[in-house]
Amino acid sequence: MSFEELEHTADARFRIRAASLGELYSEAARALMDVMYGRPGEDGQEREIEVDAHDPESLVFAFLSEVLFISEVEGFVVSRADVTVSDTKAKGILHGEPFSPERHGGGRGVKGISFSDLSLRREDDSYILDVIFDV
């Protein structure tokens, strides 16, 4: 389970690997926090999350867009996600902590999740997600 930032001139591009879709979603949320705040958050508080979509790529797009929305509007820095992912629905809990300027001021705003070059695939025993955050 890991996330890695890849080269991209204008934006922040990530490759995320995990053994299950649930873990993949959690790591993707952590990667987003890494851009927005310079680091993911710590456990402590919880928020519910639920999104629907018609295909697996649209679902991960909808999930990350919702994490961005909750984080930005509620000042909530996600530490991990505990979600159940089916073909068309992701539902569960975001763990994290309130934004603190001292600890979370090292990032840059993410404007949106990009649908371009979004790819979700399975290789051997892992799920791999490539995603660009528009910064």
Next chain:
Amino acid sequence: MLPGIQSLGPCEWEVPLGYVPGMRVPGVFYLSPRLAGTLEEGAVRQLANVATMPGIVKRSLAMPDIHWGYGFPIGGVAAFAFESGVISPGGVGFDINCGVRLLSTPLEEKDITNRRELAERLYREIPTGVGGKSSLRLSGKDLDSVLVEGASWAVRQGFGRAEDTEFCEEGGCMEGADPAAVSEKARARGIPQSGTLGSGNHFLEVQVVREIYDEAAASAFGLVPGQVCIMIHCGSRGLGHQVCTDHLRVLEAATKRYGISLPDRQLACAPLDSPEGRAYFGAMAASANYAWANRQVIMHRTRKVMEELYRVPQKEMRLVYDVAHNVAKIEEHLVDGKRLRLCVHRKGATRAFGPGSPGIPASYSRVGQPVIIPGSMGTPSFVLHGTQTAMEKTFGSTCHGAGRVMSRTQAKRRITGREIRESLGKAGIVVRAPNDASLADEAPDVYKPSAEVVRVVHEVGLSRLVARLEPLAVIKG
């Protein structure tokens, strides 16, 4: 130069019909030999892809700060016939009405003896960076007024002076804004962020006019050598970003429904005169108005700090101009002898209307509108003026800035935020940011040199140099 591209003259290149299948018009971009090495093949392909879109008029264009973007290249300009053309969020960008305004003061460089204190005061008064929260407490009804009235709303609330709006493109208020087309999510992102600077390449800089290139134009704009000015660069924050996200999804579906075939789904668009096209235009105009109100509030707070620290009456700090560099506008242009109503998309491109054009302040009519080009952090910014050449070649458009050339990952490997702060400090530039980490991926050399980008548009005549400004203090998000 890349294969398949033809020279039209110094710094002017054509991407001919057939470069990609289905092009309705040729592509043209402007680039010097020195910048040719920065040109990405993907960006040229995007320029050519835009030329396939329904209703595109004359040519698909890109400025010297061209680089690879979402669907349309950044630095791209495309005009679509009002009756038969389309509108596309990819031709505007995520940060709707990202723009720049320049405030002049009667102060000289020697008056700013306490740069660090000035930077600290501005940083405290203007919410900045990720998580920076507005002290405005907007209700939903207030937000509706912001979305419809733009800068005038801010002036009405006491943020600034009535004459400020005259010195904004569109008078700081775009017609056709439709608050109902702005989603609840966009509103929720926008309410706590109004009057905030944001992060990334957005900044507020205290600058000094270091060199004047055109005295008559500088005098019309009220700029003199040695004068202290303040530049504000920001946009429509989370509200505009969410509007782009929301409407991209709608327009992707609409593109298919209207039988529009595109080489890249990122060009998602709809006829201007369709429910989806009208909804995006209304939401985009509302976001543009939010951004104008935003810059107006930030400018007012800046004036108050300058008044308190240097005893300068607010009325002596004049808004030189406010330009939008991510927007689509309905404009009239003369094309092959005919006056046409067009929807001009400028994505990372600045309007550069020439002398006598409608829609520019009477006091600037003789020289053309001011064009404000922000430098990257620590590098010079420029003021130019619009030209008749731009009216003829580029639908009255020019470049918007520097254009990124290096990824965040590369930038962070090469230099730390602390090293950047120290090197700017040696040059006498004070930087105030949430912390050093946020400086690293905005290092000056991750961008094309702004002086070279500006030199190209000056030589081609898309706008002409008026003044160079250099930073004294930088507030970064």
